[in-house]
Amino acid sequence: MSTTIPIGPFHPVLEEPEYITLQVDGETVLDADMDLGRIHRGMELLAQEKTFDQDCFLVERICGICSASHSWATALAYEDAAGVEPTPRARYLRTIVHELERLHSHMLWVGLAGHIIGYWTVYMWGWKYREPILDALEAITGNRNNYAWYVPGGVRRDVPDEVWPPILKALDEFNDNTNLLIGAVLDDPVILGRLKGVGILTKEDAIHYGALGPVARGSGYDIDLRRDEPYGAYAECDWNVIVQEDGDLLAVSVVRLLEMLESVKIVKQCIKNLPGGEIRNEIREIPRSEGVGHVEAPRGESFHYVRTNGTNMPERHKMRAPTFVNIPTYRPRVKGETISDATVIFAIIDPCYSCTERMAAIDPTGRRIANAQDLIKLSHQKTEWLKKNL
Amino acid sequence: MSKQVIESLRTKFGDRVDILERNERRVYVTVANEDWIPVLRHMYEVEHGRLCTATGSDRSTGVELLFHFGMDQHGTVVNIRTTLKKPFPKIESFTQHYQAADFIEREIFDFLGVEFTGHPDPRKILSSHDRPADFHAMRRDE
Numbered sequence: 182m183s184t185t186i187p188i189g190p191f192h193p194v195l196e197e198p199e200y201i202t203l204q205v206d207g208e209t210v211l212d213a214d215m216d217l218g219r220i221h222r223g224m225e226l227l228a229q230e231k232t233f234d235q236d237c238f239l240v241e242r243i244c245g246i247c248s249a250s251h252s253w254a255t256a257l258a259y260e261d262a263a264g265v266e267p268t269p270r271a272r273y274l275r276t277i278v279h280e281l282e283r284l285h286s287h288m289l290w291v292g293l294a295g296h297i298i299g300y301w302t303v304y305m306w307g308w309k310y311r312e313p314i315l316d317a318l319e320a321i322t323g324n325r326n327n328y329a330w331y332v333p334g335g336v337r338r339d340v341p342d343e344v345w346p347p348i349l350k351a352l353d354e355f356n357d358n359t360n361l362l363i364g365a366v367l368d369d370p371v372i373l374g375r376l377k378g379v380g381i382l383t384k385e386d387a388i389h390y391g392a393l394g395p396v397a398r399g400s401g402y403d404i405d406l407r408r409d410e411p412y413g414a415y416a417e418c419d420w421n422v423i424v425q426e427d428g429d430l431l432a433v434s435v436v437r438l439l440e441m442l443e444s445v446k447i448v449k450q451c452i453k454n455l456p457g458g459e460i461r462n463e464i465r466e467i468p469r470s471e472g473v474g475h476v477e478a479p480r481g482e483s484f485h486y487v488r489t490n491g492t493n494m495p496e497r498h499k500m501r502a503p504t505f506v507n508i509p510t511y512r513p514r515v516k517g518e519t520i521s522d523a524t525v526i527f528a529i530i531d532p533c534y535s536c537t538e539r540m541a542a543i544d545p546t547g548r549r550i551a552n553a554q555d556l557i558k559l560s561h562q563k564t565e566w567l568k569k570n571l
Numbered sequence: 572m573s574k575q576v577i578e579s580l581r582t583k584f585g586d587r588v589d590i591l592e593r594n595e596r597r598v599y600v601t602v603a604n605e606d607w608i609p610v611l612r613h614m615y616e617v618e619h620g621r622l623c624t625a626t627g628s629d630r631s632t633g634v635e636l637l638f639h640f641g642m643d644q645h646g647t648v649v650n651i652r653t654t655l656k657k658p659f660p661k662i663e664s665f666t667q668h669y670q671a672a673d674f675i676e677r678e679i680f681d682f683l684g685v686e687f688t689g690h691p692d693p694r695k696i697l698s699s700h701d702r703p704a705d706f707h708a709m710r711r712d713e
Contacts, residue, residue: 217696217697221697225709261597389671391622406641406643410596410647410648471599472597475623482641486637488628497626506624509674
């Protein structure tokens, strides 16, 4: 006989109000149902009341974490409808912001995954390392999130050359920190115990459900729009698509971790090879037409379709975020698993917070008693102890 | 880059598909209601297209469905279009052939009132639970 366990619609582990019901027999999950619709904001109707310039800024509000993706996809859709290409400098500047966004989004997920499995060290580390990336985005665009960066035909403002050296330095540090984190996470018996062999999504299911982004690539489904339909400056950069075959939670986590190193490579190449010239091919009017724009957001493809009617407002603007497609993959993943793994399996599609945390160990008088390196050393000692004693 | 898919559709369906190539990466294909499922199945099962999403619109000619297939191996998007008669638009569900159509067909049912026959779980998906059953937010009926 099965029992029904409700999760949500408001629950500490869920980043947004979603209602999941689990059918369980003892500790084993038999089936799951996802009920959406508690945060619907009518964006598609709102877009029909905005001019195409304003529309790019509206769609950033879909998600604070991958706001650049929606905005870029919308700009591409209008450029497709108008038959206009962005300038070379705009393509590079767009790519830089997009990849920095991937870095902070993936690092946010790393922290959040640590939080969900009760591993607070990973949570603190992840969110600490994320901070310099947000600072870099602020230096380039003026905002930590919702950058108002992408406009049809190019980007909103130019960036002076003196902005880049501190960002390159921050990227080098981020690269080192990420390598450290990857080593720590993949070497940790507790994390491996929670993620390895848990919540498997087969490649066949990934294709049949139309899975996207790291969720798809973690199951061996080798798709990435940055390579498959190159936009921005991706075709001019040297980087690799990360694919893992196992389909479990560990495989998706590894994809996200290794992708960050690739993103660092892309941003550094874009800064090094940034062309001069104009930042925008201005679009004065868009004829009666239709256009599709889609980009590889941190969570997978963001897809936007616009139909224009010769005025300065879209007649129809369809938006689809990757989570809409990835949510159904929860069902094949969670069947047969235990209740205690149900939340982390849901989190593997990458929940979405906007927040910041910093880390420092201090005594009651406020004096710093341990720095990050001391804590890393302690963490390594703990891992060694666990390996010997578990 | 779209040539292979266009040739394949023309060979299989002949004059029953009306193909508009807006540029080398974007193709729009219009089909009649009775060819809807055969063309969609061809896109998924033969051409290995990935259903990105679908757009439903209430237009003067009826309710328009536009299914967007990402052809990742070619770097193109092929959009399949059909128009359904109002006031009660109805067409066979694609979900029984391709699971990726599940949520988006429910969304189009929710906002435009399109009945997808044979859908395994025909519930509304995004609008509030106390919404009247016959209210569809994106319909423009008088």
